[in-house]
Amino acid sequence: MKIRVYYEDTDLGGVVYYANYLKFCERARSEIFFKNNLLPVKDGCHFVVTEIKAKYIKPARFADILEVETKVLEIKRVYIKLKQIIYKNSEKIFEMEIKLAFICNDRPSAIPQDFLNLFEKL
Structure with a gap:
């Protein structure tokens, strides 16, 4: 996904805030x-x-x-x-690993199958 820095x-200093x-x-x-055609809420x-x-x-800067x-x-x-990487002009400038739990009523719950199918395609 492309994002412009505003x-x-x-x-x-014109540098993207962390x-x-x-x-x-x-x-x-x-x-x-x-x-x-899905929402991340179900x-x-x-x-x-x-x-x-x-x-x-x-760093990334204004207008990048x-x-x-x-x-x-x-x-x-x-x-x-997940691992997410941000590139500027094909150069890696940021990376992170993130763990996301699926929650229903403040408790961990099984991830819906359509969400699993979506992530398996990545």
Whole structure:
């Protein structure tokens, strides 16, 4: 997924604020669902972040065009692990591994089959 860096994404120096890399990755995960005519919420149940490991490699700046790549590392009954990489001009500038648990009524729950099918295609 391509993302343009807007002024609101940057700090006083015109560099992307560190938390916004996480937002860019979140948008990319949402787009995976939207492009498949799904929402990342089902019957009041949804994914929550339970673990994250991020590595900031090089900065992105105002007006840059970034590409977010998402890969599946592991799929289990109630959680998935993903690796997301952000590139600027084909150069890796950020990467993270994230674990997402599927939650219903504040408890881990089985991921719906249509969601599993979606992630298995990545």
